[in-house]
Amino acid sequence: MSWLLTEDHLADLARGAAVLGTGGGGDPYVGRLLVRAAIREHGPVTVLDPSEVDDDSLVIPTAQMGAPTVVFEKIPAGTEAVTALRALEARLGRRAAATMPIECGGINSMIPLVVGARTGLPVVDADGMGRAFPELHMETFGVYGVPGSPMAIAGERGETTVIDTGTDNRRMEWLARGVTIRLGGVAHIAEYAMSGSEVKRTAIPRTLTLAHTVGKAIREARSNHEDPIAHLGSVLGDTLYGHMRVLFRGKISDVERRTEAGFARGRAGAVSFDGGHKLEVLFQNENLVALVDDEVRCVVPDLVCVLDSERAEPITTETLRYGQRVTVIGISTPDLMRTPEALATFGPAAFGLPYEFRPVEEINA
Amino acid sequence: MSWLLTEDHLADLARGAAVLGTGGGGDPYVGRLLVRAAIREHGPVTVLDPSEVDDDSLVIPTAQMGAPTVVFEKIPAGTEAVTALRALEARLGRRAAATMPIECGGINSMIPLVVGARTGLPVVDADGMGRAFPELHMETFGVYGVPGSPMAIAGERGETTVIDTGTDNRRMEWLARGVTIRLGGVAHIAEYAMSGSEVKRTAIPRTLTLAHTVGKAIREARSNHEDPIAHLGSVLGDTLYGHMRVLFRGKISDVERRTEAGFARGRAGAVSFDGGHKLEVLFQNENLVALVDDEVRCVVPDLVCVLDSERAEPITTETLRYGQRVTVIGISTPDLMRTPEALATFGPAAFGLPYEFRPVEEINA
Numbered sequence: 244m245s246w247l248l249t250e251d252h253l254a255d256l257a258r259g260a261a262v263l264g265t266g267g268g269g270d271p272y273v274g275r276l277l278v279r280a281a282i283r284e285h286g287p288v289t290v291l292d293p294s295e296v297d298d299d300s301l302v303i304p305t306a307q308m309g310a311p312t313v314v315f316e317k318i319p320a321g322t323e324a325v326t327a328l329r330a331l332e333a334r335l336g337r338r339a340a341a342t343m344p345i346e347c348g349g350i351n352s353m354i355p356l357v358v359g360a361r362t363g364l365p366v367v368d369a370d371g372m373g374r375a376f377p378e379l380h381m382e383t384f385g386v387y388g389v390p391g392s393p394m395a396i397a398g399e400r401g402e403t404t405v406i407d408t409g410t411d412n413r414r415m416e417w418l419a420r421g422v423t424i425r426l427g428g429v430a431h432i433a434e435y436a437m438s439g440s441e442v443k444r445t446a447i448p449r450t451l452t453l454a455h456t457v458g459k460a461i462r463e464a465r466s467n468h469e470d471p472i473a474h475l476g477s478v479l480g481d482t483l484y485g486h487m488r489v490l491f492r493g494k495i496s497d498v499e500r501r502t503e504a505g506f507a508r509g510r511a512g513a514v515s516f517d518g519g520h521k522l523e524v525l526f527q528n529e530n531l532v533a534l535v536d537d538e539v540r541c542v543v544p545d546l547v548c549v550l551d552s553e554r555a556e557p558i559t560t561e562t563l564r565y566g567q568r569v570t571v572i573g574i575s576t577p578d579l580m581r582t583p584e585a586l587a588t589f590g591p592a593a594f595g596l597p598y599e600f601r602p603v604e605e606i607n608a
Numbered sequence: 609m610s611w612l613l614t615e616d617h618l619a620d621l622a623r624g625a626a627v628l629g630t631g632g633g634g635d636p637y638v639g640r641l642l643v644r645a646a647i648r649e650h651g652p653v654t655v656l657d658p659s660e661v662d663d664d665s666l667v668i669p670t671a672q673m674g675a676p677t678v679v680f681e682k683i684p685a686g687t688e689a690v691t692a693l694r695a696l697e698a699r700l701g702r703r704a705a706a707t708m709p710i711e712c713g714g715i716n717s718m719i720p721l722v723v724g725a726r727t728g729l730p731v732v733d734a735d736g737m738g739r740a741f742p743e744l745h746m747e748t749f750g751v752y753g754v755p756g757s758p759m760a761i762a763g764e765r766g767e768t769t770v771i772d773t774g775t776d777n778r779r780m781e782w783l784a785r786g787v788t789i790r791l792g793g794v795a796h797i798a799e800y801a802m803s804g805s806e807v808k809r810t811a812i813p814r815t816l817t818l819a820h821t822v823g824k825a826i827r828e829a830r831s832n833h834e835d836p837i838a839h840l841g842s843v844l845g846d847t848l849y850g851h852m853r854v855l856f857r858g859k860i861s862d863v864e865r866r867t868e869a870g871f872a873r874g875r876a877g878a879v880s881f882d883g884g885h886k887l888e889v890l891f892q893n894e895n896l897v898a899l900v901d902d903e904v905r906c907v908v909p910d911l912v913c914v915l916d917s918e919r920a921e922p923i924t925t926e927t928l929r930y931g932q933r934v935t936v937i938g939i940s941t942p943d944l945m946r947t948p949e950a951l952a953t954f955g956p957a958a959f960g961l962p963y964e965f966r967p968v969e970e971i972n973a
Contacts, residue, residue: 402774411765418763
């Protein structure tokens with residue numbers, strides 16, 4: 244069922260999207276400000292359940308692309324993603340009936356809402372990662388046969404670039420990353436244009452609603468003086484992301500982070516409060532794996548989320564700092580993200596990690 | 609008057625284009641092979657005098673882009689520039705009536721001929737640099753108001769990228785260079801789409817004919833046991849490039865060359881045969897300035913050409929080697945390339961060189 248997204252939803256939505264963003268997908272505060280400005284100017288946004296999208300209608304996902312470390316310092320005007328959408332429409336010779344997120348995240352759940360507010364287009368309640376991933380070919384859209392090309396990239400000065408690599412989504416990512424680096428490390432994009440029936444077949448459904456649910460659960464638990472992380476676990480039980488596990492509680496002891504090749508890459512270490520255990524999280528924009536005492540406890544595509552221990556506020560990879568007291572949780576992903584073809588595209592080996600994928604609920608049975 | 613370019617023209621044309629390319633514009637041997645293959649398969653190419661182009665017809669220049677050091681090792685298939693042309697036509701919603709070189713050079717005088725042979729389009733006898741320059745905004749087209757955008761870039765796998773930076777040709781160059789680097793250091797492009805009347809107003813006319821004349825003069829002098837360089841000087845006297853000066857004769861003593869940021873940059877030193885004088889040539893893909901005993905003797909946009917002393921064969925910056933015996937000549941450029949607006953775009957300061965432009969015929973009066 245479609246629903247109207249207003250300013251009142253934004254705080255919960257941004258917080259929840261940042262949890263699902265697993266450390267990436269952009270800063271929720273920036274994302275929230277962008278949507279708020281757009282809604283105040285243009286009114287609320289219609290969020291469309293994927294089941295309601297006409298099979299033949301054209302859906303064009305929109306997003307921001309770039310290293311979170313740069314995104315954090317380079318606030319967009321809010322019009323860039325609309326420019327990208329229009330450039331792709333011009334290339335296709337057809338107008339979009341709706342836009343959609345490509346991933347969950349503090350910014351990338353929000354950019355399509357900014358586009359929706361500014362253009363009047365509805366936003367489909369679904370996305371192509373079911374979390375955040377660092378690269379554009381890591382989309383369930385592509386895993387299940389929708390080409391990312393042609394894609395449009397818009398820069399802050401209104402420049403547009405349209406890339407067409409046919410069915411080669413990795414090559415598209417490679418060229419788009421080069422353009423984004425030249426644009427200063429952040430750009431806005433429109434890609435994976437698809438039909439309504441392709442949305443139904445390839446997208447992870449209802450992740451905007453899920454993000455709102457997650458953010459709201461954390462807020463309500465805080466108000467009720469409950470443990471927000473425990474409450475989050477019980478709320479997730481009723482969703483496609485049914486298993487949550489607490490992997491570690493402790494204090495961040497060291498962070499290595501470098502912005503290279505257009506990504507924020509690095510690792511964070513933590514020690515348990517009793518000093519007896521250690522955690523290591525590796526990331527490329529997003530958290531990829533959590534190792535506790537050198538044992539894998541959760542690995543991509545399952546979600547590794549670093550939350551502050553007291554308020555369960557998600558901590559993105561670019562804001563990890565020495566001394567933060569954190570609870571690290573693992574969350575299971577929907578079946579569509581765990582098939583052999585999905586794992587070939589965004590499983591551990593796709594990131595060069597020497598681990599087999601095992602579901603978080605099995606590792607932590 | 610239009611003329612038919614056949615395989616018989618190619619050796620002279622490639623040699624002469626490499627002289628005008630001032631060390632850049634690509635290797636003449638590779639360029640010649642590409643056109644020969646296309647002409648053998650598809651027949652000769654119509655070369656159209658700029659005065660014969662209809663004012664309203666669409667001309668789309670085509671070229672190869674990249675560091676000569678890479679181009680030299682990465683031979684194109686010959687179809688890439690056609691792919692770029694077609695991508696730009698699709699963007700413009702209009703077919704080209706002709707193609708045209710963007711610069712003179714061993715490869716870039718040739719690529720439009722490859723396109724002409726493969727598509728049946730005539731090639732306009734003119735270009736946008738009147739020599740070779742390393743960057744895409746350094747076109748007389750742009751100096752006199754034709755925007756480079758939209759431009760199309762094709763890679764070796766058939767990928768296309770269409771960049772639109774409005775009237776900002778420097779920004780177009782910046783993004784296109786980023787894409788070219790991602791494509792492995794070389795790409796093929798179509799840009800500065802313009803009308804016939806714009807060709808007449810902004811292009812340097814008859815540079816294909818000029819290249820053929822230069823190459824033929826050198827060959828004929830060799831056959832007649834005349835000094836080819838002296839003969840070249842007398843032939844140039846009747847053209848828009850009326851003044852040739854011999855700046856230096858000697859032996860290459862050292863070459864520094866690095867491929868960085870998508871360009872081949874460096875310098876070459878030489879000592880005179882009597883050991884009493886020294887030459888320094890600075891280059892960025894193309895030769896930019898010749899200093900003899902630390903005095904500027906010829907500087908951009910005037911042509912600095914390094915020829916082998918015996919046969920007057922042009923030596924490109926990527927084939928400069930220790931021990932080569934060279935004659936370095938300076939050639940004056942047409943008035944259209946020496947206006948204040950032209951010098952602002954491709955005079956010494958545009959390359960960060962601390963010299964004022966002075967015409968080569970004045971410096972060496």
